[in-house]
Amino acid sequence: MKWPERVKVKEVGPRDGLQNESRFIPTENKIKWIDQLSLAGFDYIEVTSFVSSKWIPQLADAPELAKGIARFPGVTYAALVPNQRGLEQAIESGIDEIAVFMSASETHNRKNINKSIADTFPVLSMVTREALSAGKTIRGYISTVFGCPYEGKVEIDHVIRVADKLFEMGIYELSLGDTIGVANPRQVESMLEVLLKRYPAERLALHYHDTRGAALANILVSMQMGITRFDSSVGGLGGCPYAPGASGNVAAEDMVYCLREMGIETGIDFDKLLTAARYIQEKLGRTLPSRNLQACPS
Amino acid sequence: MKWPERVKVKEVGPRDGLQNESRFIPTENKIKWIDQLSLAGFDYIEVTSFVSSKWIPQLADAPELAKGIARFPGVTYAALVPNQRGLEQAIESGIDEIAVFMSASETHNRKNINKSIADTFPVLSMVTREALSAGKTIRGYISTVFGCPYEGKVEIDHVIRVADKLFEMGIYELSLGDTIGVANPRQVESMLEVLLKRYPAERLALHYHDTRGAALANILVSMQMGITRFDSSVGGLGGCPYAPGASGNVAAEDMVYCLREMGIETGIDFDKLLTAARYIQEKLGRTLPSRNLQACPS
Numbered sequence: 001m002k003w004p005e006r007v008k009v010k011e012v013g014p015r016d017g018l019q020n021e022s023r024f025i026p027t028e029n030k031i032k033w034i035d036q037l038s039l040a041g042f043d044y045i046e047v048t049s050f051v052s053s054k055w056i057p058q059l060a061d062a063p064e065l066a067k068g069i070a071r072f073p074g075v076t077y078a079a080l081v082p083n084q085r086g087l088e089q090a091i092e093s094g095i096d097e098i099a100v101f102m103s104a105s106e107t108h109n110r111k112n113i114n115k116s117i118a119d120t121f122p123v124l125s126m127v128t129r130e131a132l133s134a135g136k137t138i139r140g141y142i143s144t145v146f147g148c149p150y151e152g153k154v155e156i157d158h159v160i161r162v163a164d165k166l167f168e169m170g171i172y173e174l175s176l177g178d179t180i181g182v183a184n185p186r187q188v189e190s191m192l193e194v195l196l197k198r199y200p201a202e203r204l205a206l207h208y209h210d211t212r213g214a215a216l217a218n219i220l221v222s223m224q225m226g227i228t229r230f231d232s233s234v235g236g237l238g239g240c241p242y243a244p245g246a247s248g249n250v251a252a253e254d255m256v257y258c259l260r261e262m263g264i265e266t267g268i269d270f271d272k273l274l275t276a277a278r279y280i281q282e283k284l285g286r287t288l289p290s291r292n293l294q295a296c297p298s
Numbered sequence: 299m300k301w302p303e304r305v306k307v308k309e310v311g312p313r314d315g316l317q318n319e320s321r322f323i324p325t326e327n328k329i330k331w332i333d334q335l336s337l338a339g340f341d342y343i344e345v346t347s348f349v350s351s352k353w354i355p356q357l358a359d360a361p362e363l364a365k366g367i368a369r370f371p372g373v374t375y376a377a378l379v380p381n382q383r384g385l386e387q388a389i390e391s392g393i394d395e396i397a398v399f400m401s402a403s404e405t406h407n408r409k410n411i412n413k414s415i416a417d418t419f420p421v422l423s424m425v426t427r428e429a430l431s432a433g434k435t436i437r438g439y440i441s442t443v444f445g446c447p448y449e450g451k452v453e454i455d456h457v458i459r460v461a462d463k464l465f466e467m468g469i470y471e472l473s474l475g476d477t478i479g480v481a482n483p484r485q486v487e488s489m490l491e492v493l494l495k496r497y498p499a500e501r502l503a504l505h506y507h508d509t510r511g512a513a514l515a516n517i518l519v520s521m522q523m524g525i526t527r528f529d530s531s532v533g534g535l536g537g538c539p540y541a542p543g544a545s546g547n548v549a550a551e552d553m554v555y556c557l558r559e560m561g562i563e564t565g566i567d568f569d570k571l572l573t574a575a576r577y578i579q580e581k582l583g584r585t586l587p588s589r590n591l592q593a594c595p596s
Contacts, residue, residue: 001487001522181593184559185518189299213508213552213589214559216515220483224299246593254511261482261512291511294587295479295544 004228006265010044011037015080017237019056025283027061031068033280038072040272046078050086066093087127091134098131100124101141104159105148121165128169140171146183156194174204181211185221192225205229208250215250235277235288251290253277302526304563308342309335313378315535317354325359327581329366336370338570344376348384364391385425389432396429398422399439402457403446419463426467438469444481454492471501479509483519490523503527506548513548533575533586549588551575
């Protein structure tokens with residue numbers, strides 16, 4: 001079997017993970033945690049989201065947080081922005097890179113962004129144009145690529161329609177999200193077979209949730225198809241709002257452990273990663289879903 | 299990629315899962331649970347172990363349990379036996395098939411069975427001879443195939459040495475156990491590459507633990523290598539005594555869900571399986587590690 005020599009793990013826990021947590025984590029703790037992640041060797045961390053604090057109170061401290069974190073050389077500190085206001089704040093806060101997002105399914109897009117897919121394009125068009133002229137690189141997310149909680153299976157044409165638009169807007173990489181964690185390895189294979197004819201592998205990242213336990217299996221098949229970029233979330237933070245209590249994004253430490261054992265380089269120190277996972281677990285005051293965190297509690 | 303059309307899932311939760319549980323489950327509850335598993339469509343269930351009740355108090359009710367469970371047509375009800383005394387009890391109790399076990403690593407074998415590997419062979423030789431003459435089929439287990447808590451990595455020659463002996467004794471199938479849950483997909487690939495030159499795929503089953511989160515990924519690679527037989531444990535029961543609190547055997551429902559979504563037939567009804575998982579979770583009074591159980595709590 002063909003395995004990559006190196007895989008790039010992009011940590012999105014501070015944003016995608018924390019946004020589901022109701023217990024507010026004080027900004028200084030978040031900063032300490034993000035610094036631990038930098039120290040562990042991640043070279044990409046999505047640290048927050050510049051959304052209205054009405055939407056996500058947990059991330060209301062985005063500007064202070066962005067200014068407070070240590071900037072390790074060689075690390076990209078990114079933030080999600082939903083609109084122009086968010087972009088302006090992100091730029092003011094000295095964020096390196098911005099991420100924009102929308103859904104492949106119409107209903108999920110409406111519920112999540114409060115706009116149709118067609119009406120989301122002009123908003124993101126403006127955001128991305130301004131981000132580029134401010135010299136920022138842009139990453140795009142598509143949610144519900146492998147399934148939608150409202151519409152079920154999602155047609156690949158819907159994914160391509162949104163992907164094409166985002167690439168036209170100038171994103172350098174597209175993260176394909178299994179938002180509700182229902183992807184299976186065979187679906188990954190057939191989805192990637194089509195997408196890789198259209199986009200180079202270096203332009204695609206996969207963003208799996210472990211809701212049904214198949215995240216690492218899906219990562220494995222993705223690597224076999226040529227994908228070398230994956231999103232992770234320390235501790236397995238994050239989740240699926242439609243399955244409360246279910247496990248969240250694939251845990252960074254489960255992915256990094258497996259890749260390390262396979263001899264695939266990530267640049268991330270497993271023990272330092274565990275330190276960061278234990279830290280945020282303690283601050284959240286509950287057992288996180290990560291398998292390695294439970295296997296190595298101290 | 300090449301996927302099998304059908305996979306055989308052998309449920310070992312009532313034995314391998316429960317033996318790690320300190321809270322005694324009343325025999326009538328175990329019986330009800332095993333009947334639920336039969337109803338869910340498993341055609342193989344390892345229901346108990348005929349070991350001394352001093353060793354494993356949880357399974358002290360093996361004879362009553364074996365006599366109390368409903369016998370669904372087409373289902374094989376198996377039990378683990380460590381010695382001749384256990385075999386006699388298993389035969390008296392009307393068990394269909396017996397399983398024998400030993401370790402690939404010397405230290406684990408000594409700690410687990412209190413004998414060297416060399417001294418275990420004659421015991422199992424006698425047990426298997428008598429089992430065969432009583433008309434019972436025999437399944438073999440090898441523990442610590444992918445790693446030993448005392449010796450670390452295990453040489454494949456050690457696995458082959460034990461496997462050859464067990465096949466000589468007349469086992470029809472060998473279950474290769476990742477006892478401490480440290481196998482990785484690349485190791486699975488290289489291990490199976492060697493073993494499949496020596497034994498036909500139909501003679502091998504893989505028994506993964508999800509301690510580090512890689513069980514389904516390992517199953518995936520195993521299927522790509524031609525393996526179609528896997529052990530499971532409802533709820534993800536079971537575990538690794540060297541990592542208390544860590545997750546146990548791969549959860550039957552996580553495997554069955556993934557296979558079903560991939561269009562691979564198992565004969566098992568996912569919803570009925572979840573019913574059985576919820577039942578034993580309630581009786582044990584703690585959250586089990588299965589991802590699907592958490593995603594579908596009711």
